[in-house]
Amino acid sequence: MSAVTVSDEQANSTKAKVIQPAWVRALHWTNAFAMVLMIMSGWQIYNASPLFGFTFPRSITLGGWLAGALLWHFAAMWLLMVNGLIYLVLGFVTGRFRKKLLPITPEGVISDTKAALTGKLSHDDLTRYNYVQKLLYAGIIIVGILIVLSGLALWKPVQLQYLAALFGGYEGARYVHFFCMAAIVAFMVVHVVLALLVPKSLRAMIIGR
Amino acid sequence: MGRMRNLLIPGVDKTLLVRDAIKTMPDLTRRRFITGGASLGALTLLTGCDVTDSFSAEEMLKQVSKFNDGVQAWMFNPNAMAPTFPESAITRPFPFNAYYDLDEAPEVDGKTWKLEVRGLVDNKKSWTLDELYQLPQVKQVTRHICVEGWSAIGSWTGTPLRDFLKLIGADTRAKYVWFQCADKDGYNSPLDMQSALHAQTQMTFKFGDEILPRAYGFPMKIRVPTKLGFKNPKYVMSMEVTNDYKGGFWEDQGYNSFSGS
Numbered sequence: 310m311s312a313v314t315v316s317d318e319q320a321n322s323t324k325a326k327v328i329q330p331a332w333v334r335a336l337h338w339t340n341a342f343a344m345v346l347m348i349m350s351g352w353q354i355y356n357a358s359p360l361f362g363f364t365f366p367r368s369i370t371l372g373g374w375l376a377g378a379l380l381w382h383f384a385a386m387w388l389l390m391v392n393g394l395i396y397l398v399l400g401f402v403t404g405r406f407r408k409k410l411l412p413i414t415p416e417g418v419i420s421d422t423k424a425a426l427t428g429k430l431s432h433d434d435l436t437r438y439n440y441v442q443k444l445l446y447a448g449i450i451i452v453g454i455l456i457v458l459s460g461l462a463l464w465k466p467v468q469l470q471y472l473a474a475l476f477g478g479y480e481g482a483r484y485v486h487f488f489c490m491a492a493i494v495a496f497m498v499v500h501v502v503l504a505l506l507v508p509k510s511l512r513a514m515i516i517g518r
Numbered sequence: 519m520g521r522m523r524n525l526l527i528p529g530v531d532k533t534l535l536v537r538d539a540i541k542t543m544p545d546l547t548r549r550r551f552i553t554g555g556a557s558l559g560a561l562t563l564l565t566g567c568d569v570t571d572s573f574s575a576e577e578m579l580k581q582v583s584k585f586n587d588g589v590q591a592w593m594f595n596p597n598a599m600a601p602t603f604p605e606s607a608i609t610r611p612f613p614f615n616a617y618y619d620l621d622e623a624p625e626v627d628g629k630t631w632k633l634e635v636r637g638l639v640d641n642k643k644s645w646t647l648d649e650l651y652q653l654p655q656v657k658q659v660t661r662h663i664c665v666e667g668w669s670a671i672g673s674w675t676g677t678p679l680r681d682f683l684k685l686i687g688a689d690t691r692a693k694y695v696w697f698q699c700a701d702k703d704g705y706n707s708p709l710d711m712q713s714a715l716h717a718q719t720q721m722t723f724k725f726g727d728e729i730l731p732r733a734y735g736f737p738m739k740i741r742v743p744t745k746l747g748f749k750n751p752k753y754v755m756s757m758e759v760t761n762d763y764k765g766g767f768w769e770d771q772g773y774n775s776f777s778g779s
Protein backbone atom coordinates (compact mmCIF):
# COMPACT_ATOMS: atom_id res chain seq x y z
CA MET A 310 0.00 0.00 0.00
CA SER A 311 2.83 2.40 0.81
CA ALA A 312 3.89 2.27 -2.83
CA VAL A 313 0.71 4.10 -3.73
CA THR A 314 1.57 7.08 -1.58
CA VAL A 315 5.11 7.72 -2.79
CA SER A 316 5.63 10.73 -5.01
CA ASP A 317 5.84 10.46 -8.77
CA GLU A 318 9.54 11.21 -8.69
CA GLN A 319 10.21 8.40 -6.33
CA ALA A 320 7.94 6.16 -8.32
CA ASN A 321 9.74 6.90 -11.55
CA SER A 322 13.15 6.38 -10.05
CA THR A 323 12.16 3.10 -8.45
CA LYS A 324 9.93 1.73 -11.15
CA ALA A 325 12.76 0.00 -12.92
CA LYS A 326 13.97 -1.51 -9.70
CA VAL A 327 10.74 -3.25 -8.71
CA ILE A 328 11.78 -6.82 -8.13
CA GLN A 329 8.51 -8.29 -6.93
CA PRO A 330 5.32 -6.65 -8.23
CA ALA A 331 2.51 -6.01 -5.75
CA TRP A 332 0.33 -8.87 -6.97
CA VAL A 333 3.17 -11.35 -6.46
CA ARG A 334 3.80 -10.07 -2.94
CA ALA A 335 0.13 -10.13 -1.96
CA LEU A 336 -0.37 -13.64 -3.32
CA HIS A 337 2.92 -14.84 -1.83
CA TRP A 338 2.06 -13.86 1.74
CA THR A 339 -1.53 -15.01 1.44
CA ASN A 340 -0.20 -18.34 0.22
CA ALA A 341 2.31 -18.50 3.06
CA PHE A 342 -0.46 -17.87 5.61
CA ALA A 343 -2.82 -20.41 4.03
CA MET A 344 -0.04 -23.01 3.71
CA VAL A 345 0.91 -22.71 7.39
CA LEU A 346 -2.75 -23.17 8.39
CA MET A 347 -3.13 -26.14 6.06
CA ILE A 348 0.08 -27.82 7.21
CA MET A 349 -0.52 -27.34 10.94
CA SER A 350 -4.13 -28.53 10.75
CA GLY A 351 -3.07 -31.29 8.37
CA TRP A 352 -0.61 -32.63 10.94
CA GLN A 353 -3.42 -32.87 13.50
CA ILE A 354 -5.57 -34.73 10.95
CA TYR A 355 -2.65 -37.05 10.18
CA ASN A 356 -2.32 -37.82 13.89
CA ALA A 357 -5.83 -39.30 13.95
CA SER A 358 -4.68 -42.13 11.70
CA PRO A 359 -0.92 -41.97 11.07
CA LEU A 360 0.42 -43.40 7.83
CA PHE A 361 3.82 -43.98 9.38
CA GLY A 362 5.20 -44.84 12.80
CA PHE A 363 5.20 -41.29 14.12
CA THR A 364 2.83 -38.47 14.98
CA PHE A 365 3.33 -34.72 15.06
CA PRO A 366 3.67 -33.06 18.46
CA ARG A 367 0.33 -31.57 19.40
CA SER A 368 1.96 -28.24 20.22
CA ILE A 369 2.78 -27.59 16.56
CA THR A 370 -0.64 -28.58 15.25
CA LEU A 371 -3.76 -26.51 14.79
CA GLY A 372 -7.31 -27.25 15.83
CA GLY A 373 -6.85 -29.02 19.17
CA TRP A 374 -8.44 -32.26 18.05
CA LEU A 375 -9.58 -33.92 14.85
CA ALA A 376 -12.86 -32.04 14.39
CA GLY A 377 -11.22 -28.67 15.03
CA ALA A 378 -8.36 -29.47 12.67
CA LEU A 379 -10.78 -30.51 9.94
CA LEU A 380 -12.68 -27.24 10.32
CA TRP A 381 -9.45 -25.29 9.89
CA HIS A 382 -8.30 -27.47 6.99
CA PHE A 383 -11.57 -27.19 5.06
CA ALA A 384 -11.72 -23.43 5.67
CA ALA A 385 -8.11 -22.60 4.79
CA MET A 386 -8.37 -24.77 1.67
CA TRP A 387 -10.56 -22.11 0.04
CA LEU A 388 -7.97 -19.44 0.71
CA LEU A 389 -5.20 -21.68 -0.61
CA MET A 390 -7.12 -22.73 -3.73
CA VAL A 391 -8.51 -19.33 -4.71
CA ASN A 392 -5.18 -17.63 -4.06
CA GLY A 393 -3.33 -20.37 -5.94
CA LEU A 394 -5.67 -20.18 -8.92
CA ILE A 395 -5.21 -16.41 -9.18
CA TYR A 396 -1.46 -16.95 -9.01
CA LEU A 397 -1.48 -19.56 -11.78
CA VAL A 398 -3.70 -17.45 -14.05
CA LEU A 399 -1.65 -14.28 -13.54
CA GLY A 400 1.60 -16.24 -13.80
CA PHE A 401 0.66 -17.41 -17.27
CA VAL A 402 -1.21 -14.30 -18.45
CA THR A 403 1.53 -11.83 -17.46
CA GLY A 404 4.21 -14.10 -18.84
CA ARG A 405 5.92 -14.17 -15.44
CA PHE A 406 6.32 -17.95 -15.41
CA ARG A 407 7.87 -17.96 -18.88
CA LYS A 408 10.15 -15.00 -18.22
CA LYS A 409 11.23 -15.93 -14.69
CA LEU A 410 11.23 -19.71 -14.64
CA LEU A 411 12.19 -20.73 -18.18
CA PRO A 412 14.30 -22.11 -19.60
CA ILE A 413 15.58 -24.63 -17.08
CA THR A 414 18.60 -26.48 -18.44
CA PRO A 415 20.42 -29.35 -16.73
CA GLU A 416 23.79 -27.65 -17.36
CA GLY A 417 22.53 -24.45 -15.77
CA VAL A 418 21.18 -26.28 -12.74
CA ILE A 419 24.44 -28.22 -12.27
CA SER A 420 26.72 -25.21 -12.59
CA ASP A 421 24.54 -23.03 -10.35
CA THR A 422 24.31 -25.79 -7.75
CA LYS A 423 28.11 -25.99 -7.71
CA ALA A 424 28.34 -22.21 -7.45
CA ALA A 425 25.82 -22.18 -4.60
CA LEU A 426 27.64 -24.87 -2.65
CA THR A 427 30.97 -23.07 -3.00
CA GLY A 428 29.45 -19.71 -2.09
CA LYS A 429 30.08 -18.21 -5.51
CA LEU A 430 26.49 -17.66 -6.55
CA SER A 431 25.77 -14.04 -7.37
CA HIS A 432 22.77 -12.30 -5.82
CA ASP A 433 23.41 -8.93 -7.48
CA ASP A 434 20.38 -9.03 -9.73
CA LEU A 435 17.38 -10.30 -7.80
CA THR A 436 15.07 -9.84 -10.79
CA ARG A 437 16.69 -12.86 -12.40
CA TYR A 438 16.46 -16.26 -10.78
CA ASN A 439 19.42 -18.61 -11.00
CA TYR A 440 18.84 -22.10 -12.31
CA VAL A 441 18.49 -23.71 -8.89
CA GLN A 442 15.81 -21.17 -8.02
CA LYS A 443 14.07 -21.72 -11.35
CA LEU A 444 14.03 -25.46 -10.78
CA LEU A 445 12.81 -25.23 -7.18
CA TYR A 446 10.18 -22.57 -7.85
CA ALA A 447 8.81 -24.40 -10.89
CA GLY A 448 8.93 -27.66 -8.94
CA ILE A 449 7.10 -26.30 -5.91
CA ILE A 450 4.34 -24.89 -8.14
CA ILE A 451 3.81 -28.40 -9.50
CA VAL A 452 3.86 -29.83 -5.97
CA GLY A 453 1.33 -27.16 -4.97
CA ILE A 454 -0.98 -28.25 -7.77
CA LEU A 455 -0.52 -31.91 -6.80
CA ILE A 456 -1.26 -31.34 -3.12
CA VAL A 457 -4.50 -29.52 -3.98
CA LEU A 458 -5.58 -32.19 -6.47
CA SER A 459 -4.75 -35.07 -4.10
CA GLY A 460 -6.52 -33.18 -1.33
CA LEU A 461 -9.63 -32.82 -3.48
CA ALA A 462 -9.44 -36.55 -4.21
CA LEU A 463 -9.34 -37.29 -0.46
CA TRP A 464 -12.20 -34.90 0.23
CA LYS A 465 -14.41 -36.30 -2.55
CA PRO A 466 -13.21 -39.83 -3.42
CA VAL A 467 -16.65 -40.70 -4.84
CA GLN A 468 -17.73 -37.47 -6.56
CA LEU A 469 -14.19 -36.95 -7.91
CA GLN A 470 -13.38 -40.66 -8.28
CA TYR A 471 -11.62 -40.22 -11.62
CA LEU A 472 -9.30 -37.73 -10.01
CA ALA A 473 -8.76 -40.13 -7.09
CA ALA A 474 -8.02 -42.92 -9.57
CA LEU A 475 -5.12 -40.84 -10.96
CA PHE A 476 -3.51 -41.09 -7.54
CA GLY A 477 -4.14 -44.82 -7.23
CA GLY A 478 -7.46 -44.42 -5.44
CA TYR A 479 -8.24 -43.06 -2.00
CA GLU A 480 -5.36 -44.74 -0.17
CA GLY A 481 -2.88 -43.73 -2.89
CA ALA A 482 -4.04 -40.13 -2.63
CA ARG A 483 -3.30 -40.17 1.12
CA TYR A 484 0.35 -40.94 0.43
CA VAL A 485 0.63 -38.43 -2.43
CA HIS A 486 -0.93 -35.77 -0.18
CA PHE A 487 1.51 -36.59 2.63
CA PHE A 488 4.65 -36.55 0.44
CA CYS A 489 3.60 -33.29 -1.21
CA MET A 490 3.28 -31.83 2.30
CA ALA A 491 6.75 -33.15 3.15
CA ALA A 492 8.17 -31.58 -0.03
CA ILE A 493 6.54 -28.23 0.77
CA VAL A 494 7.83 -28.26 4.35
CA ALA A 495 11.34 -29.10 3.10
CA PHE A 496 11.07 -26.33 0.53
CA MET A 497 9.88 -23.86 3.16
CA VAL A 498 12.83 -24.63 5.43
CA VAL A 499 15.37 -24.04 2.65
CA HIS A 500 13.40 -21.06 1.29
CA VAL A 501 13.22 -19.29 4.66
CA VAL A 502 16.88 -19.99 5.51
CA LEU A 503 18.04 -18.60 2.15
CA ALA A 504 15.75 -15.57 2.41
CA LEU A 505 17.33 -14.80 5.77
CA LEU A 506 20.83 -15.30 4.35
CA VAL A 507 20.05 -12.86 1.51
CA PRO A 508 17.90 -10.32 3.40
CA LYS A 509 17.40 -8.03 0.42
CA SER A 510 15.42 -10.83 -1.24
CA LEU A 511 13.13 -10.87 1.79
CA ARG A 512 12.84 -7.08 1.63
CA ALA A 513 11.92 -7.31 -2.06
CA MET A 514 9.10 -9.70 -1.22
CA ILE A 515 7.80 -7.26 1.41
CA ILE A 516 8.19 -3.79 -0.13
CA GLY A 517 8.86 -4.81 -3.70
CA ARG A 518 12.34 -3.33 -4.01
CA MET B 519 -11.24 -58.21 24.41
CA GLY B 520 -7.65 -58.92 23.47
CA ARG B 521 -8.81 -60.75 20.41
CA MET B 522 -11.14 -57.95 19.42
CA ARG B 523 -8.43 -55.35 19.78
CA ASN B 524 -6.57 -57.21 17.07
CA LEU B 525 -9.44 -56.42 14.75
CA LEU B 526 -8.19 -52.89 14.48
CA ILE B 527 -6.60 -52.46 11.10
CA PRO B 528 -2.92 -51.76 10.51
CA GLY B 529 -2.24 -48.07 10.21
CA VAL B 530 -4.76 -47.18 12.89
CA ASP B 531 -2.96 -46.07 16.00
CA LYS B 532 -4.65 -47.96 18.81
CA THR B 533 -3.69 -45.52 21.52
CA LEU B 534 -5.06 -42.70 19.43
CA LEU B 535 -8.28 -44.57 18.90
CA VAL B 536 -8.61 -44.96 22.64
CA ARG B 537 -7.78 -41.31 23.09
CA ASP B 538 -10.49 -40.42 20.59
CA ALA B 539 -12.87 -42.53 22.59
CA ILE B 540 -11.92 -40.71 25.79
CA LYS B 541 -12.55 -37.44 24.02
CA THR B 542 -16.18 -38.39 23.66
CA MET B 543 -16.67 -38.27 27.39
CA PRO B 544 -18.89 -35.33 28.28
CA ASP B 545 -16.49 -32.49 28.83
CA LEU B 546 -17.45 -28.90 28.29
CA THR B 547 -13.90 -27.76 27.72
CA ARG B 548 -13.43 -30.17 24.83
CA ARG B 549 -16.20 -28.56 22.84
CA ARG B 550 -14.19 -25.40 22.80
CA PHE B 551 -11.86 -27.20 20.44
CA ILE B 552 -10.38 -24.05 19.00
CA THR B 553 -9.07 -22.61 22.22
CA GLY B 554 -6.01 -23.70 24.12
CA GLY B 555 -2.72 -25.09 22.96
CA ALA B 556 0.50 -23.51 21.87
CA SER B 557 -0.61 -23.73 18.25
CA LEU B 558 -3.06 -20.97 18.93
CA GLY B 559 -0.24 -18.79 20.14
CA ALA B 560 1.49 -19.32 16.84
CA LEU B 561 -1.65 -18.28 15.01
CA THR B 562 -1.99 -15.20 17.14
CA LEU B 563 1.52 -14.20 16.12
CA LEU B 564 0.74 -14.79 12.48
CA THR B 565 -2.44 -12.80 12.35
CA GLY B 566 -1.40 -10.17 14.80
CA CYS B 567 -4.70 -10.37 16.57
CA ASP B 568 -6.03 -12.35 19.46
CA VAL B 569 -7.97 -15.08 17.76
CA THR B 570 -10.08 -16.07 20.71
CA ASP B 571 -11.17 -12.66 21.91
CA SER B 572 -11.36 -10.02 19.25
CA PHE B 573 -13.14 -12.22 16.74
CA SER B 574 -14.50 -15.65 17.13
CA ALA B 575 -12.48 -18.06 15.03
CA GLU B 576 -14.82 -20.80 16.15
CA GLU B 577 -17.86 -18.97 14.82
CA MET B 578 -16.10 -18.22 11.54
CA LEU B 579 -15.12 -21.88 11.14
CA LYS B 580 -18.69 -22.99 11.82
CA GLN B 581 -19.95 -20.65 9.11
CA VAL B 582 -17.40 -22.00 6.62
CA SER B 583 -18.44 -25.54 7.55
CA LYS B 584 -22.06 -24.65 6.75
CA PHE B 585 -20.89 -23.16 3.48
CA ASN B 586 -19.05 -26.43 2.82
CA ASP B 587 -22.31 -28.33 3.47
CA GLY B 588 -23.85 -26.31 0.64
CA VAL B 589 -20.89 -26.83 -1.67
CA GLN B 590 -20.99 -30.59 -1.08
CA ALA B 591 -24.75 -30.77 -1.66
CA TRP B 592 -24.17 -28.89 -4.90
CA MET B 593 -21.31 -31.24 -5.91
CA PHE B 594 -23.35 -34.34 -5.06
CA ASN B 595 -24.20 -36.24 -8.20
CA PRO B 596 -27.04 -38.71 -7.53
CA ASN B 597 -25.88 -40.77 -10.49
CA ALA B 598 -22.26 -41.07 -9.33
CA MET B 599 -21.81 -44.49 -7.78
CA ALA B 600 -19.21 -45.22 -5.17
CA PRO B 601 -16.58 -47.53 -6.69
CA THR B 602 -17.27 -51.21 -6.05
CA PHE B 603 -14.66 -53.89 -5.51
CA PRO B 604 -14.29 -57.64 -5.95
CA GLU B 605 -14.80 -59.78 -2.84
CA SER B 606 -11.07 -60.49 -2.82
CA ALA B 607 -10.47 -56.82 -1.95
CA ILE B 608 -12.47 -57.00 1.30
CA THR B 609 -10.45 -55.93 4.32
CA ARG B 610 -10.14 -58.88 6.70
CA PRO B 611 -10.75 -58.56 9.51
CA PHE B 612 -12.91 -55.50 8.98
CA PRO B 613 -12.22 -53.04 11.82
CA PHE B 614 -14.63 -52.48 14.66
CA ASN B 615 -14.70 -48.74 15.24
CA ALA B 616 -16.67 -46.69 17.74
CA TYR B 617 -16.16 -44.27 20.60
CA TYR B 618 -16.41 -47.20 23.01
CA ASP B 619 -14.92 -50.68 23.27
CA LEU B 620 -16.65 -53.62 21.66
CA ASP B 621 -17.79 -54.98 25.02
CA GLU B 622 -19.74 -51.73 25.46
CA ALA B 623 -21.43 -52.04 22.08
CA PRO B 624 -25.22 -52.24 22.24
CA GLU B 625 -26.68 -55.71 22.59
CA VAL B 626 -29.97 -55.49 20.77
CA ASP B 627 -32.45 -58.35 21.06
CA GLY B 628 -33.48 -59.08 17.48
CA LYS B 629 -36.66 -60.84 18.62
CA THR B 630 -38.14 -57.81 20.36
CA TRP B 631 -36.48 -55.04 18.33
CA LYS B 632 -38.72 -53.02 16.07
CA LEU B 633 -37.68 -50.28 13.70
CA GLU B 634 -39.72 -47.22 14.57
CA VAL B 635 -40.76 -44.96 11.71
CA ARG B 636 -41.75 -41.38 12.43
CA GLY B 637 -42.28 -38.01 10.81
CA LEU B 638 -43.41 -37.22 7.29
CA VAL B 639 -44.46 -40.72 6.23
CA ASP B 640 -47.86 -42.19 5.33
CA ASN B 641 -47.39 -45.45 7.19
CA LYS B 642 -45.87 -45.11 10.65
CA LYS B 643 -46.04 -48.82 11.43
CA SER B 644 -43.04 -50.27 13.26
CA TRP B 645 -41.13 -53.04 11.52
CA THR B 646 -39.90 -56.29 13.06
CA LEU B 647 -36.64 -57.76 11.88
CA ASP B 648 -38.45 -60.66 10.21
CA GLU B 649 -40.61 -58.24 8.26
CA LEU B 650 -37.60 -56.26 7.13
CA TYR B 651 -35.79 -59.47 6.10
CA GLN B 652 -38.65 -60.14 3.65
CA LEU B 653 -37.75 -57.05 1.60
CA PRO B 654 -35.58 -57.50 -1.51
CA GLN B 655 -31.88 -57.21 -0.71
CA VAL B 656 -28.80 -56.31 -2.71
CA LYS B 657 -25.12 -56.83 -1.92
CA GLN B 658 -22.41 -54.27 -2.47
CA VAL B 659 -18.66 -54.23 -1.80
CA THR B 660 -17.55 -50.67 -1.20
CA ARG B 661 -14.93 -48.66 0.63
CA HIS B 662 -15.74 -47.36 4.10
CA ILE B 663 -13.79 -44.15 4.70
CA CYS B 664 -13.41 -42.94 8.25
CA VAL B 665 -13.22 -39.25 9.09
CA GLU B 666 -9.93 -40.14 10.80
CA GLY B 667 -8.43 -40.92 7.40
CA TRP B 668 -8.20 -44.74 7.33
CA SER B 669 -10.38 -46.79 5.04
CA ALA B 670 -11.45 -50.41 4.71
CA ILE B 671 -13.40 -52.35 2.12
CA GLY B 672 -16.45 -54.28 3.30
CA SER B 673 -19.37 -56.25 1.93
CA TRP B 674 -22.82 -55.04 2.94
CA THR B 675 -26.15 -56.59 2.04
CA GLY B 676 -29.58 -55.08 2.57
CA THR B 677 -32.51 -53.15 1.20
CA PRO B 678 -31.97 -49.88 -0.66
CA LEU B 679 -33.22 -47.17 1.68
CA ARG B 680 -35.02 -45.42 -1.16
CA ASP B 681 -37.14 -48.53 -1.78
CA PHE B 682 -38.11 -48.59 1.88
CA LEU B 683 -38.88 -44.86 1.90
CA LYS B 684 -41.15 -45.40 -1.10
CA LEU B 685 -42.80 -48.38 0.63
CA ILE B 686 -43.70 -46.39 3.73
CA GLY B 687 -44.87 -43.40 1.71
CA ALA B 688 -42.18 -41.03 2.91
CA ASP B 689 -42.28 -37.44 1.75
CA THR B 690 -39.05 -37.48 -0.25
CA ARG B 691 -39.21 -33.70 -0.62
CA ALA B 692 -38.37 -33.48 3.08
CA LYS B 693 -34.84 -32.42 3.90
CA TYR B 694 -33.58 -35.20 6.16
CA VAL B 695 -33.92 -38.73 7.35
CA TRP B 696 -32.83 -38.62 10.98
CA PHE B 697 -31.59 -41.84 12.58
CA GLN B 698 -31.53 -42.67 16.26
CA CYS B 699 -29.41 -45.50 17.56
CA ALA B 700 -28.89 -47.70 20.60
CA ASP B 701 -25.26 -46.72 21.22
CA LYS B 702 -24.48 -45.52 24.71
CA ASP B 703 -24.80 -41.73 25.04
CA GLY B 704 -27.45 -41.85 22.33
CA TYR B 705 -25.96 -41.84 18.87
CA ASN B 706 -27.94 -40.11 16.18
CA SER B 707 -27.23 -38.64 12.78
CA PRO B 708 -29.11 -36.74 10.09
CA LEU B 709 -28.90 -37.85 6.47
CA ASP B 710 -29.79 -35.35 3.75
CA MET B 711 -32.60 -36.60 1.51
CA GLN B 712 -30.62 -36.68 -1.74
CA SER B 713 -28.06 -38.97 -0.10
CA ALA B 714 -30.86 -41.04 1.45
CA LEU B 715 -32.31 -41.55 -2.05
CA HIS B 716 -28.94 -42.52 -3.59
CA ALA B 717 -29.12 -45.97 -5.20
CA GLN B 718 -26.33 -47.36 -2.99
CA THR B 719 -27.69 -46.10 0.32
CA GLN B 720 -28.80 -49.21 2.12
CA MET B 721 -30.58 -50.54 5.19
CA THR B 722 -27.97 -53.15 5.93
CA PHE B 723 -28.77 -56.50 7.51
CA LYS B 724 -25.73 -58.55 6.55
CA PHE B 725 -22.01 -58.11 6.53
CA GLY B 726 -20.07 -60.52 4.31
CA ASP B 727 -23.17 -62.67 3.72
CA GLU B 728 -23.68 -63.23 7.45
CA ILE B 729 -26.31 -61.63 9.66
CA LEU B 730 -24.84 -58.30 10.77
CA PRO B 731 -22.75 -59.09 13.86
CA ARG B 732 -22.95 -56.98 17.01
CA ALA B 733 -19.61 -55.36 16.16
CA TYR B 734 -20.96 -53.92 12.93
CA GLY B 735 -24.34 -52.72 14.15
CA PHE B 736 -26.85 -55.57 14.69
CA PRO B 737 -29.70 -55.53 13.93
CA MET B 738 -29.53 -52.78 11.32
CA LYS B 739 -27.00 -50.34 10.01
CA ILE B 740 -27.43 -47.61 7.43
CA ARG B 741 -24.69 -48.00 4.88
CA VAL B 742 -24.03 -44.81 2.90
CA PRO B 743 -20.98 -45.34 0.66
CA THR B 744 -21.16 -41.69 -0.44
CA LYS B 745 -20.57 -40.52 3.13
CA LEU B 746 -17.82 -40.74 5.73
CA GLY B 747 -18.13 -43.60 8.22
CA PHE B 748 -19.72 -41.64 11.06
CA LYS B 749 -22.66 -40.84 8.75
CA ASN B 750 -23.32 -44.62 8.58
CA PRO B 751 -25.26 -45.20 11.81
CA LYS B 752 -25.25 -48.64 13.45
CA TYR B 753 -27.72 -50.24 15.93
CA VAL B 754 -30.49 -48.15 14.35
CA MET B 755 -33.65 -47.97 16.47
CA SER B 756 -35.73 -45.42 14.61
CA MET B 757 -35.84 -43.19 11.59
CA GLU B 758 -37.66 -39.92 11.21
CA VAL B 759 -38.40 -38.13 7.96
CA THR B 760 -38.20 -34.45 8.78
CA ASN B 761 -37.54 -30.95 7.51
CA ASP B 762 -35.83 -30.01 10.76
CA TYR B 763 -32.12 -30.26 11.28
CA LYS B 764 -31.94 -32.22 14.50
CA GLY B 765 -28.17 -32.48 14.79
CA GLY B 766 -26.08 -35.55 15.36
CA PHE B 767 -23.69 -37.10 17.85
CA TRP B 768 -20.50 -36.11 16.02
CA GLU B 769 -22.02 -33.30 13.96
CA ASP B 770 -22.83 -31.40 17.16
CA GLN B 771 -19.21 -31.62 18.21
CA GLY B 772 -17.88 -29.87 15.14
CA TYR B 773 -17.62 -32.53 12.46
CA ASN B 774 -18.92 -31.30 9.13
CA SER B 775 -22.55 -32.31 8.82
CA PHE B 776 -22.69 -33.25 5.15
CA SER B 777 -19.38 -35.15 5.24
CA GLY B 778 -19.90 -36.57 1.77
CA SER B 779 -17.20 -38.52 0.01
